Amino acid sequence: MKRKDKILQNRIFLVLIIFFVLFLFNYMNKKNFQETVESDSFKTVECSMRYAEKYLMSLNNAEQEGQIIFQPDVSVILVSKGNTFELNKLVTDQEHSRYVQTEFLSIGKGKDLLNIPQTKANQYALKDDNHQLRTFIALSSKVGDDVLIVSKNVSHYKTFIKNSELLFLGLLIASIIMITIYTIHQRRYFYSPIEELTDLAYEYSENNFSHHKETTSNDMIGHLETAINKLGKVLETNSLMNKRERELMTHIYDSLDIGIIYVTKENIVFPFNVEGKDYYTAFIKSDDQEKRIKDSYRKLIHEAIVNKKNSHMEVQQNHLIYDLEFSPVASLTGVVIFIKDITSAKQLLSIREDLITNVSHDLRTPLATIQGYSEAIKDDIAETIQEKNEMAQIIHEEASQMNHMITRLLEVSSIKAGESTVNKKPVHLAEFFNGVMHRFSQTLKSEGIQCELEIAYNISYFSMDADKMHRVFYNLIDNAIKYAADPRTRESRFIKITVNFDGLIDELFVTVSDNGIGISKESIPYIFERFYKDDKARTKPKTNGSGIGLSIVENIIKEHSGTISVKSLPDVGTCFMIRLPLLDDTIE
Structure with missing residues (x-):
């Protein structure tokens, strides 16, 4: 488990708060400026357009003479018969007026503005021939055959935004530097001992008891060091005992002739012994990595968990027969699967059935012969002494055959029971x-x-x-x-x-x-x-x-x-x- 530095987390959290406050301040300031400047700029452009339209119409109708006075930060350009004229003689930003006439109107957006008059002013951000970014608000209107273009340069808005961002960045860097200096100071004189003890505690949690912390003071840090050392000794003792118990349990599980697998409700598999791992890999594991277990077993596992009852199934794999018992574990919400190879038991059962059939047949045949010939002798069917002797000989041979079979059966039992002796x-x-x-x-x-x-x-x-x-x-x-x-x-x-x-x-x-x-x-x-x-x-x-x-x-x-x-x-x-x-x- 990776140790988390709470001190560092607190400092980062503090920096994030400061960053958020500065960001909020910058955002509100920028938003206020944007709303104010853009609102005034749009109104100025739209108002200037109305004045310019009236002025141009009056000239066309010969109703008025003279010049109308526009605000000095507004450029009013008349496009007539392919020529451009600046109508605002008081315009202060001659560079902007020149850019609109010579560069902007010759590119795609400027041509669109000439061909499609706008009802509302729009903001444009374009680079000029010197690759300088120009931001301005423009509006076009068609009066007769002429086109009026009113624009206002708002590049200073971008300059203000950039300066605000630089200010924000500077404040952020300054805050980080101050917090870093404070954190280093605190770590050196207070947090380093706690961090060493934390590392030592994590080593103990990983069963590594090779280190200990010497007591360096008689204050609370010193008492904590003493307590951690005592805790390490207790954990080391318990760890050795648990390790021996686990080794014993592992040996017991591996010595069993059955496979044991634990499956959680989420179909996570934990083989308990080597047999269980082999059986799981051989015929329980699904080819689908997400499912982990074949569908036929998943259904039985689910039923065992829901019904809280044991269930059995037999599986035949590679000429071998296995008995699978699904035993639910209510406290863990899972199922323990016991897998046993019952091939020999099945074969033994079949062999015993064959034995009964074979022995019954082998005994019935001589018994029938004995019964038949004995009845023949009893009923005097055999007329001569020779015939009776022949029948008696057959009865004797059949009885000897039966005795030989029983002797062999008893011999096997005596050998298995260890009652047989060897005379070399x-x-x-x-x-x-x-x-x-x-x-x-x-x-x-x-x-x-x-x-x-x-x-x-x-x-x-x-x-x-x-x-x-x-x-x-x-x-x-x-x-x-x-x-x-x-x-x-x-x-x-x-x-x-x-x-x-x-x-x-x-x-x-x-x-x-x-x-x-x-x-x-x-x-x-x-x-x-x-x-x-x-x-x-x-x-x-x-x-x-x-x-x-x-x-x-x-x-x-x-x-x-x-x-x-x-x-x-x-x-x-x-x-x-x-x-x-x-x-x-x-x-x-």
Whole structure:
């Protein structure tokens, strides 16, 4: 905030008053002179014109002889047959008479005066050949074929005005000089200490406490200096406390996973945190700088302020879904907008609905089979022992499938709850992976899919939980088979497992790749979420899984302090990449 000098303001105000008084005096004096001189001059010219007209008419009618006497400051010119004559033999301003005859009547305004007689006198201000300003009053009249021009020089009026202005300017300069001298004197002995204290107070208002004012006297100025110093210390203490509180609040706001924006009634926007600023810039800010906010949000803000009730809306932006809550603040006449990314929540809801549908379907099918075959056995539809044994075997297989599904669901829950334990032991990698692949030997053969294993020379054993890691690679290979490409679109279909050890960072790197149908780009961020299924790119009639396999895989990898990532292109293939750190274990 810029400090205002009240002393200077007072002096300027005083100068303005003096200027106004002098201006008023000059204006009234000039006006009085103008009214007096111009009135007399106009009357003199018009009166002289009447005398001149009578005189000229009497001469034309041969009724009168002799000369009429005009006032000496009036020029009476007769224009007859292109010649000009001065009728006032007593005229004192011969120069003015000469100017009218030789110069004025030859220019445009003078010619207009000759050609168009005037009923009233007019004032003219023109420069002569010597560039001197001439001000005069003139009137023309036509008598027969002749023209009378009566004029009076009033240039002295302009001279008086100029002298008045110079006098006014001189008085003004003198007043300014006197006031300036007085102000300098007062400032030096009284106002300078107050000005320094004022500057110090403004520094304190800007949280600058690096200066203080030493007490120079024991008078009121000295007491004021002491009070300002004490005030500065108190403000400095409070400022430090407020700064810490603001930093804490800013940290709290920025740590929230929601964006917070405050909008005033005039649509002035104040983002409370980084998320709020980003969201405002992304989809709330209007391209129109005057509006600041898009019309759809302006309406909801207005309604929230008027109705004093919270309102909600959902916005979809760049494949993400946001929930906006408009909460009015009555004391501030504004609205706080809370913006939350609810994409995951929406997806989770959809996933849960899919889970209910999938699990219901997966359970209903074996249950229907069990019910059908059990009723067949009960009703003695199966006539032979062999037929009954076959039905019992089918019932057993369907029950085992249901038990396997429930076990996987319980396994995910136990891992999420932290109830699962990891039993690491050195595992021979070649035997381990060959064992996993062997479980799929019949399926791979019937599907015509080649499965390859490649293990680096510098790694044979690695410490891990063999049972859990078996489930990891079982799931990955099982998925690769389920989502293998159509044989008609590939010359050969393959699954390849590569195992490498990076000695520089002590990390086991395993990849499981295939040339299957791939995963859509939109689904890759969510494939490790529970119950998620990629319905866009990986939809096949025989895949009715519950969508928890990859979630189990990720959690087991995390239990081993590792990471898993995926690269995939639709209709090209998929590659899962697993990294497992060595930690304190040993390898051979």
